Amino acid sequence: MTDPTFDRRSMLLALAAGGIVPAAVEAQGTPRRGGVLKVSHSNRIATLNVLQLSGPAEYLAVDMLYSGLTRMGPNMQPLPDLAERWTGDGEAKVFTFTLRPNLTFHDGSPCTAEDVVATFKAILTPATASPARPVLNMISDVVAVDPRTVRFALSVSYADFPISVAHANARIVSAKALAGPLTEIDTRPNGTGPFKLETYDSARMTRLVRNERYYDPTKPYLDAVEMYLFPDLAAESTNFLSGAMDVMLEVQQADFKRIASARGVNALRVASGRFINVVMRLDQKPFDDIRVRRALAMAVDRDLLVDLVLEGLGRPAYDNILSPEYRYRIDTPKAAFDPAAAKRLLTEAGYPQGLKIRLVASNRPAIRTQVAVAIKEMARPAGFDIEVETMPHDTYLANVWRKGNFYMAYWGMQPTEDGAFTLLLTSDAAFEDTAWKNREFDEAVARGRSTLDNAERARLYARAQELIVRDTPYIIPFFQDVLTASRDVVKGWQVHPLSRTFFTETVWLERR
């Protein structure tokens, strides 16, 4: 896996050649009804509050408990969920969604346009603290036209709006629940999803059972899903390998080869756009000088990092924030690994004796520290004398994140190009942390989000990517695959590159 230019198709082929077949191309057979799927996970389900949660196992739980207007499909396109269809006006400023008929919540009460309106109003209220708010804050008004029709008015043109409403935290909660204290839905979810809650013990096990009133009467196939918490990875993988669990939600890189080679196991690698990035403050010395950033970019051996840190389970990246999964991604120039050239550039920038600097890495997840230490060693021949400071995650969040001038960040993939750009890189980005302010980039992104003409969007987003790589506000050394595994009696288990949708209602068991 050394060629970074391959497209999605060759990625699938590469994976298949390695004996690891992504769910999307796996033969499924005829689904059978019944059975209990046991899923292990290593992060606690601390809350089931769909508007607020953000944990990896929590995303799986709410993908089963709740439905949104739309849902992200495996090919990064929005699929109908509660909404059976939608239309946008020519300017992409007004969107109308039509709900399926006769939707009901788990408690039997009807789910109507009023519930959709109440949900989006709750998300837009700052006190709700919903991660979906920054993604949906272009909504200026949302009204229920009739019980099955919802109309959104946007303050700016936004062509990707049907994807925005697929946000994992924008699933529909009943107006009745939202009128009460919000903490109620932390533990007592009442959704419209394919499964409903039976047991919720965050220290041990969460059990969901088939929702007989799911809008698709043929699904789900399973009778129940049980999610077991194993905080220790050795215990989790042992339980999975011995057959006590059917699915291991997240597999660690270090464990992947061992698990993939075990008998009766399907290990899945899903190419994803999540990445580690080295954050550099562009308004402070020494990174205000593009030559210093370039020098660092050339001092990092990305192929080696993929081998060393990811155990080959990822793809090298060259500081473009978009991975090949994004629709409008282009191939941008690659910074060649060249310590000698990097050293010359650093000398030119005024550091002939080399540059001594401190790089901060939080200990969670461990990959931040691993990459930081690897970069420290790689960049030494180029004249970078990096001291890595590891710190607990809470200290990092309070003292370094968005404050420090040189640290390791870690981001999941975003559903759209605009999502990625406005998260980190536009001048008014939600988590702008480099002080990279580029008016041409801002304009390209703003125009890209409002145009419905695909060719024009492609041109604008191509320009945006060129500008990122030209100015290198981040070092993005690789994209990390999403890893999961299931026993071979489990059919149809899949994880989306965004790790937000799982389509558990289509999973079935060969044994009963």
Next chain:
Amino acid sequence: MTPGYLARRLAAVLLVLLVVSFAVFAITMILPGNAAVMILGEYATPDQLAAVEERLGLNRPWAVQYLDWLSGVLSGDWGMSLRLSVPVAGLIAAAFANSAMLAVTALVTVTLIAIPLGIAAAVQRGTLADLAIGCLAYAGTAMPEFVTATLLIVFLAGPNSGLFPAGGFVSPVESLHGFIAHVILPAGTLSLVLTAHIARQTRSEMADVLASDYVRAARLKGLAERVVLRRHALPNALAPTIAVISLDVGYLLGGIIVVEEIFAWPGLGRLLIYALENRDLPVIQGVTLVLAMVYALSNLVSDLVIAAIDPRVRYA
């Protein structure tokens, strides 16, 4: 022992608990970040952070937060978990029950195995059996629980042997069989270290007693060796061992934190780790209070037991 003595000891326990709770509170407050930061993670905007801090009451002065918590505890209200949105008292009660089951299983196992082992070693001093028991004991003491636990998982729960589940918990009310299957490895891990400790303690006490004049006198009297051991040597050797066992409760409290995390045992140890990771102050406070209380009381009980067994010890 007088009632006055007992009252003084209990007052000391209360003072210790107060100091512990304040120290834990102060340390947690001094550290940067708080529960709101941990709940929202990196994806928080400042107004979201402010909203969550407001909701959780984290924006109040520290003295108000502490006194509010303290008065709550004194009136029986242990507060709400900041992260899990459930009452702390219920969380701790459930976790405490689970930990107690694990700890008691381990203690009983240890007592049943370690004391006979120690006696055997003392009686057969210098033989190969003594050496073997000694070596095992050293190995057991030297190995940290996370190593023992991982080895047990690999050898006894791996896909090849599959004798026991590699972690998890089943309530004995739900299924006694399931409970026993799940408790063996975690209790075994805790027992290995404790067995080593207590077997060595019993051996050295027993060896001393066997070398004493009164045992020689009993033997010279013509008593059978079995009777000498059981009636004369054992009661005297056991008194200090019982004291050591009750002091080992302290070790056990540390041990469960590691063992519960590894074996996914939903007890106090795991609750504490989770609360620490998430800066869930009311839970951290509650769990440390319970652990400190168990430790302080077990010390008190051990003193009382020693006094009861050994007539030379008097408390006033």
